[in-house]
Amino acid sequence: MMTTDQEALEEIEIQLLVEGVYRHYGYDFRNYALSSLRRRIWNVVRLEQVDTISALQERVLHNPACLERFVLGLTVNVTNMFRDPSFYLAFRKNVIPILRTYPFIRIWHAGCSTGQEVYSMAILLQEEGLYQRCRIYATDMNERVLQEAKSGIFSLKLMQEYTQLYLKAGGKRSFSEYYTAAYDNAIFRSSLRENVVFSQHNLATDGSFNEFNVILCRNVLIYFNRSLQRRVHQLFYDSLCKFGILGLGRQETLKLTAYEKHYAELERGEKLYRRLN
Amino acid sequence: MAFDLIVIGTSLGGLSALRVLLGGLPPDFWVPLAIVQHRHKDSDDMMSLFLQEYVALPLKEVEDKDEIQPGQIYIAPADYHLLVDRDCFSLSTDPPVSYARPSIDVLFESAADAYAERVIGVVLTGANQDGAKGLAKVKARGGVAIVQDPRTSESTVMPEAAIACVNRLAEVQLAPQRMGSRDRSDSVGVDWILPLPEIAPRLVSLCQPAHL
Numbered sequence: 001m002m003t004t005d006q007e008a009l010e011e012i013e014i015q016l017l018v019e020g021v022y023r024h025y026g027y028d029f030r031n032y033a034l035s036s037l038r039r040r041i042w043n044v045v046r047l048e049q050v051d052t053i054s055a056l057q058e059r060v061l062h063n064p065a066c067l068e069r070f071v072l073g074l075t076v077n078v079t080n081m082f083r084d085p086s087f088y089l090a091f092r093k094n095v096i097p098i099l100r101t102y103p104f105i106r107i108w109h110a111g112c113s114t115g116q117e118v119y120s121m122a123i124l125l126q127e128e129g130l131y132q133r134c135r136i137y138a139t140d141m142n143e144r145v146l147q148e149a150k151s152g153i154f155s156l157k158l159m160q161e162y163t164q165l166y167l168k169a170g171g172k173r174s175f176s177e178y179y180t181a182a183y184d185n186a187i188f189r190s191s192l193r194e195n196v197v198f199s200q201h202n203l204a205t206d207g208s209f210n211e212f213n214v215i216l217c218r219n220v221l222i223y224f225n226r227s228l229q230r231r232v233h234q235l236f237y238d239s240l241c242k243f244g245i246l247g248l249g250r251q252e253t254l255k256l257t258a259y260e261k262h263y264a265e266l267e268r269g270e271k272l273y274r275r276l277n
Numbered sequence: 278m279a280f281d282l283i284v285i286g287t288s289l290g291g292l293s294a295l296r297v298l299l300g301g302l303p304p305d306f307w308v309p310l311a312i313v314q315h316r317h318k319d320s321d322d323m324m325s326l327f328l329q330e331y332v333a334l335p336l337k338e339v340e341d342k343d344e345i346q347p348g349q350i351y352i353a354p355a356d357y358h359l360l361v362d363r364d365c366f367s368l369s370t371d372p373p374v375s376y377a378r379p380s381i382d383v384l385f386e387s388a389a390d391a392y393a394e395r396v397i398g399v400v401l402t403g404a405n406q407d408g409a410k411g412l413a414k415v416k417a418r419g420g421v422a423i424v425q426d427p428r429t430s431e432s433t434v435m436p437e438a439a440i441a442c443v444n445r446l447a448e449v450q451l452a453p454q455r456m457g458s459r460d461r462s463d464s465v466g467v468d469w470i471l472p473l474p475e476i477a478p479r480l481v482s483l484c485q486p487a488h489l
Contacts, residue, residue: 033367078371078372251357
């Protein structure tokens with residue numbers, strides 16, 4: 001095969017790059033799923049206008065500003081408010097009644113990226129009258145996206161789509177009550193983040209930092225390989241209180257993980273699980 | 278030549294084309310298939326349920342890190358890219374590629390990266406150019422490229438773009454070949470342009486043990 005050597009070389013370059021970034025900066029991408037990691041690395045190569053992954057490595061290791069762009073390129077998960085509205089419907093139906101029995105509710109939004117799902121959950125909790133009892137810990141490994149999440153400003157163009165999703169997710173008011181339009185932006189009400197703590201946390205390297213009633217981590221673990229997924233599932237299990245709730249993305253599953261037997265599915269098809277004793 | 282995976286991409290007209298193609302595969306067909314059919318991002322698993330009526334092999338919408346198993350047909354879930362890692366699938370919610378999520382290019386390119394010459398890529402009817410670059414990469418990595426004959430396609434844009442893209446690649450590759458630096462037996466260009474009903478039999482004969 002003409003290209004076999006090039007393929008092998010590409011894989012060596014990827015390994016050297018992520019190993020170098022880990023040893024020099026501490027960001028650990030070594031156990032990300034190779035297929036999506038490869039695509040994202042090549043995207044950064046193109047954005048940096050270099051020709052090879054090795055050239056990117058040289059720049060990333062010697063130029064901290066480039067590292068910041070690299071980390072952004074490898075980790076930003078663009079998502080929607082109320083993505084997969086049926087998940088939020090199921091949350092209202094199956095999880096809210098459980099949460100009503102708690103005097104105080106701690107929620108961990110792991111890998112919150114630019115915060116769309118944090119605001120979605122805050123809106124839901126306000127409508128259910130539980131928000132005042134909640135503290136939401138919204139974490140991401142990336143300081144830049146956390147700043148964006150904190151601002152609560154999203155593009156006004158998206159609001160039409162978000163409104164549709166909000167209604168499908170069981171929204172009870174008019175969606176426009178939650179934001180103010182300013183030029184091309186929708187600025188979300190600051191009351192939505194009153195009880196939100198945004199902070200940096202890296203699922204690949206950091207440990208547990210509290211005990212939670214709910215952990216939400218949707219479409220984040222898909223970028224990890226199986227061994228890193230195992231690590232994170234251990235972390236989640238250890239961080240959930242007894243009978244705590246774990247919410248995953250629509251095509252994610254606990255099947256084939258070591259923790260399958262330690263959770264019960266709350267509603268068939270929706271990825272909401274309840275930790276058993 | 279043995280194959281580890283067959284990847285199939287289609288958009289407009291794809292559902293009836295898939296019905297014919299997958300319906301033509303025998304129940305003991307063992308090479309796994311992974312399929313991207315463009316569809317609305319809110320769609321549920323009705324498509325798999327519909328197709329299953331006509332197909333002997335089991336169909337499944339992929340969940341993240343599903344193992345790639347013989348005799349199984351995998352469908353890209355709506356609103357996710359489907360990627361191939363060694364021995365398992367990964368999903369991603371990265372932005373659309375070629376205006377599509379799932380994107381055929383993403384599936385094909387990752388399959389070529391993971392399995393190189395052990396991949397067969399099939400592009401069927403469709404109204405955009407997604408899949409053309411992916412099929413060219415499958416071919417460049419030594420895999421087999423099959424395209425539905427545009428004359429039998431409900432929409433010709435996708436198969437025509439795929440044929441053009443793979444053939445452009447062939448022209449680039451032919452230059453060194455003429456200088457004798459490449460094995461002349463390596464085929465260039467699309468391997469087969471076939472009417473829809475002939476694609477399943479071709480896959481069966483390609484994947485027969487006699488070809489091992």
